[in-house]
Amino acid sequence: MANAHNLTPIDPADSLSVTLADPTAHPRQTAAAAFPVETAGTRIRQALLRSAKGMTGLALILLVLLVALLAPMIVPHDPAAQILEWRFAPPAWAAEGSVTNLLGGDNLGRDILTRVLLGARVSIAVALIVVSIASVVGSLLGAVAGYFGGVVDAVIMRLIDFQLAFPFLLLALIFMAILGPGFSTLVLALSFALWINFARVVRSETLRIRSLEFIDAAHSIGVSHSRIIMSHVLPNVLPAIIVIATLDIALVIIAEAALSFLGLGVQPPTPSWGLMISEGRDFLHDAPWMVLGPGIAVLLTSIGINLFGDFLRDIYDPRLQRL
Amino acid sequence: MLRLVLTRLAYAVLVMIGVTFVVASLIKLIPGDPVDIMAAGNPGMTVEDMDKLRHELGLTRPILEQFFIYAKNAVLGDLGISIRQRVPAAGLIWERLPATAELAFWAILIALAVAIPIGIVTALKRDTAIDYAGTVVAVLGVSVPGFLLGILLILVFSVNLRWLPASGFRGSALASIPSAIASGDPSIFWNAFRYFILPSISLAFVLVAINARLVRSSMIEVLQQDYITFARAKGLPIRIIYLRHALRNALLPVLTVVGLQLGSLLSGTIVIETVFAWPGIGRLAVQAVHWRDYPLIQAVVLISALLFVFLNLVVDLLYRWIDPRAHHG
Numbered sequence: 001m002a003n004a005h006n007l008t009p010i011d012p013a014d015s016l017s018v019t020l021a022d023p024t025a026h027p028r029q030t031a032a033a034a035f036p037v038e039t040a041g042t043r044i045r046q047a048l049l050r051s052a053k054g055m056t057g058l059a060l061i062l063l064v065l066l067v068a069l070l071a072p073m074i075v076p077h078d079p080a081a082q083i084l085e086w087r088f089a090p091p092a093w094a095a096e097g098s099v100t101n102l103l104g105g106d107n108l109g110r111d112i113l114t115r116v117l118l119g120a121r122v123s124i125a126v127a128l129i130v131v132s133i134a135s136v137v138g139s140l141l142g143a144v145a146g147y148f149g150g151v152v153d154a155v156i157m158r159l160i161d162f163q164l165a166f167p168f169l170l171l172a173l174i175f176m177a178i179l180g181p182g183f184s185t186l187v188l189a190l191s192f193a194l195w196i197n198f199a200r201v202v203r204s205e206t207l208r209i210r211s212l213e214f215i216d217a218a219h220s221i222g223v224s225h226s227r228i229i230m231s232h233v234l235p236n237v238l239p240a241i242i243v244i245a246t247l248d249i250a251l252v253i254i255a256e257a258a259l260s261f262l263g264l265g266v267q268p269p270t271p272s273w274g275l276m277i278s279e280g281r282d283f284l285h286d287a288p289w290m291v292l293g294p295g296i297a298v299l300l301t302s303i304g305i306n307l308f309g310d311f312l313r314d315i316y317d318p319r320l321q322r323l
Numbered sequence: 324m325l326r327l328v329l330t331r332l333a334y335a336v337l338v339m340i341g342v343t344f345v346v347a348s349l350i351k352l353i354p355g356d357p358v359d360i361m362a363a364g365n366p367g368m369t370v371e372d373m374d375k376l377r378h379e380l381g382l383t384r385p386i387l388e389q390f391f392i393y394a395k396n397a398v399l400g401d402l403g404i405s406i407r408q409r410v411p412a413a414g415l416i417w418e419r420l421p422a423t424a425e426l427a428f429w430a431i432l433i434a435l436a437v438a439i440p441i442g443i444v445t446a447l448k449r450d451t452a453i454d455y456a457g458t459v460v461a462v463l464g465v466s467v468p469g470f471l472l473g474i475l476l477i478l479v480f481s482v483n484l485r486w487l488p489a490s491g492f493r494g495s496a497l498a499s500i501p502s503a504i505a506s507g508d509p510s511i512f513w514n515a516f517r518y519f520i521l522p523s524i525s526l527a528f529v530l531v532a533i534n535a536r537l538v539r540s541s542m543i544e545v546l547q548q549d550y551i552t553f554a555r556a557k558g559l560p561i562r563i564i565y566l567r568h569a570l571r572n573a574l575l576p577v578l579t580v581v582g583l584q585l586g587s588l589l590s591g592t593i594v595i596e597t598v599f600a601w602p603g604i605g606r607l608a609v610q611a612v613h614w615r616d617y618p619l620i621q622a623v624v625l626i627s628a629l630l631f632v633f634l635n636l637v638v639d640l641l642y643r644w645i646d647p648r649a650h651h652g
Contacts, residue, residue, distance in 0.1 A: 165338050165628050169590035170608065177612045177620045178352045254468045258594050261470050262609050274470075281474055281598070285482050295471050302466040310462075 047315050054311030060304025068120040076102075077111040079118050079271055084109055091289045104289035106279065112293040115271035119294060122272045123301065126187060127252040133191040135245050138198025139237065143229050145199065146206025153203075160196045168193050172259060181264040189259075190252055197244055205237045239316050246309035250302045257298050273298045328640060335636045339629055340394075346625045347393035350617055351386055358382065360615055361406055397625065403618030405611075412622035416604055420626075423596070423603030425495055427588050429523035431581065434530035439577075441531070442538020443570065449543065457535060464532020469591050473525035473598040480521060490600040493518050522599040526591045530584055537580055541573040548572075578645065582638025586631055 048054045067074075089105030090097040091112075097104070103112040145156040163171070175189035209215065210233070218228050259265035260274030268275060273294040280290030358376050362368045377383050384392070396402070402413040445457035481489035496516035503512040545551065546569055554564045592605035600606070604623055611619040 162338060162341050164586075165342055165632050166624075167586040167589040167627065167631060169593045170624060170627055173593065173608055173612055174349065174620075174624060177615070177617070178349065250466065254466075257468055258470055262594065262597055264609070264612060277471060277474065284474065284478055288478050288482070291471075291474055291478070295475065298468060298471060299466060302468070303462060306462055306466050 044312075044315060048311070051311050051314075053307050057304050057306070057308030057311055060300055061308055064120055064124065064301045064304065067117055068124040071117045071121050075114040075117050076100075077114045079110065079114045080269055081111075082109045086111065088283070088287045090287075091293075094289075103293040104287065106276070106290050107283055107287070112276070112290065115276060116273070116293045116297050119271045119273045119276065119297065120301070122266055122270060123253050123256060123298075126183075126190070126256045126266075127249045129187050130190040130194065130252045131245050131248050133187070134194035134248065135198050135241055137191070138195035139202045139234060139241055141195070142199035142202030143206045143233050143237070146203040147210055147225070147229055147233060149207075156199065157203075160199060163196055169255070169258070172255070173264070176259075176264045181259075181267060183266055183270075186256060186259060186265045190255055193255075194248055194252070197248060198241060201240050201244060202234075202237050205240055206233050209233050209236050243309065243313045243316050246305060246312055250305035250309065253298065253302055253305070324643075327643065331636055331639060335632050338632050342628045342632070343394050343397060343625060344390050346621050346628075347390040348386060349621055349624070350382075350389075353617060360617070402622035402625065405616055405619040407611075407614045407616040407619070412619045415607060415619065416622055416626050419602055419604045419607050421495065422492055422601060423592050423605060425497060426519065426523055426526065426592060426596070426601065426603060427585070428497070429519050430526035430530065430588060430591075431584075433523055434527040434534055435577075435581070437527070438531045438534035439538055439570075439574070441535040442573075443542055443565070445535065446539045446542035446546070447565070457539065461532040461536050464529050464535075467528065468594075469525050469529065470594045470598050472528055473522065473595055476521045476525060477598075487520055488518050489521075490598075491518055492602050522595050522601055525595050525598070526588060529587070529591070533584070534577055534580065537577055538573060541576050542569060545569045545573045575642070575645065579638065579642050582635055582642070585634045585638075589627055589631060 048058065083105075086101055086105035087107065087109040089101045089109075091104035092099050092102045094104075101111050101113065103116060106112055106115075141156050145153040166174070171193045172186075172189040175185055175192065179185040179188070215228060215232060218232055223232075256265055256272070257274030257277070260272040261278040263275075263278065266272035266275055268279075276294040277291050277298075280287065280294070283290055358373050358380065361376070362373055382389070400413055402411065402416070404410065405412045405415055408415065441457055441460070445454045448454055477489045480487045494515050496512060496519055499512050499515045503509055551564060551569060554568050555561075559568075589605070592601075592603055593608055594605070595601070596603045596606035597609050604627065608620070608623045608627070610616075611623055
């Protein structure tokens, strides 16, 4: 799974890269030229308006973000309150359902809608933290590997090859086994599993950028290596990083749900979609809505992110149309 | 070619040694050690007993020595004793490996059997309603978590329609084929196979999505090649051109990807086996973590990783053998 979203390196003739080689440009301007803030912004906005995929994705993402942000204010009930009459209360669309529990009640008499809304916070929090850590660590190591080459590159690349010997979830399980399940283990395990996605792409992009003239120019006027990496290389790789980060957010949300479902992620009573689905599994026959509420939430979130991620990828490199 | 095989083999062996080292060192990383865990389940154990046991298990030796002992035992087929079940961990894994392997086999078979036709049709009917439907399937495929799909399938086909079993395993379906043919009774096969249907579909769905898109784009690319135009100009029937000339070449990239997908399949079985109470190594891995049964965790991780490295090696060599261009590439 971790490998499914890797981008192939774009070639130097690509429209984005041609704009890079301006040796006279100030570092900031170089960054802007690679992904010109205004023109790229306009380009993305225009493309977005034309793309049903991008618009649907963005709308779903905004919805989930809004819910996650406002959840404590908009939830109809207390997420931990166990009310006897609400036990297995059918959802509003069922014959005996009521609007008190729009998505029904669970086996302990808690309101499912309330917990689904609050679950968005957990999913989004895990996803943002994990992808931030993985993208920063992965991009830095990838840039260092690609920029310096030689032994540094060999060590980092072998580390990546080696890590690829462990399937994604197995790697996470190892962390759970060592550190015990919980929120911080979950974040650590998923970050560790995902950094290679960023490192591989950033490395190959860095290899390409390093050979361009403006890097030589920066060198010749005495700019330090670390400064070249931070202000010349990384800004030019940013579009690729953004595409992977977007798609990986969906990956993390699914992985968080899966691990929580296995009882190895977020621990009860924190409302997590995966955990709720796991709890509902035992009552499929009598209360299928216990699975449906959180299930639809996971599904809509990951569909939204995947749609938007693919839209971004199409803009970044039209030849890489995965969908 | 021989040289290539040898380099690849040497590299795989190197990775396997690394994997074994990591697995052997795992035990050093956990808070406490296996003896503490055993003692927790056995209040009668004295401190002397614990020290003796530590010594017997080799936990007092330096890490490098522990690694060599672990590696030597592993080569001899001894992967330690499961703390929880008090039987050799290797035995537990061998018992469960066939169920996982066969589940993965049916999942890949279903994935390819569905993905290839979808890929061909969506490539030929590009930008039509059929193609858009294919896109929807692809988005759903990468977005639906496997465990959710599994539960929804159980809800529809087991709970509501009562067509298929919700969980369990009734022996190998592949192994039942000969006796089903010999006795002329297909129900022998069906009785085992029906347990495979829902879990393998849950595993296969994401692969269907990815592979269908891959076949589509690869097919579109191949159809633009000169030799296809030439075959058309020659007046060959269109069916022959699509199936014999185009598809063959379009399937090559799929082969490599299927190899890479074995990893995601292994990840998938961890979750899907838990959903369907499947007696495979994926579920064993989750149980081992819940039980904090470290020797068993080590064994499962070691076997899964080695298996994965080995399968990737096979796929890599197979790909180079099938596609002569890769020799020079």
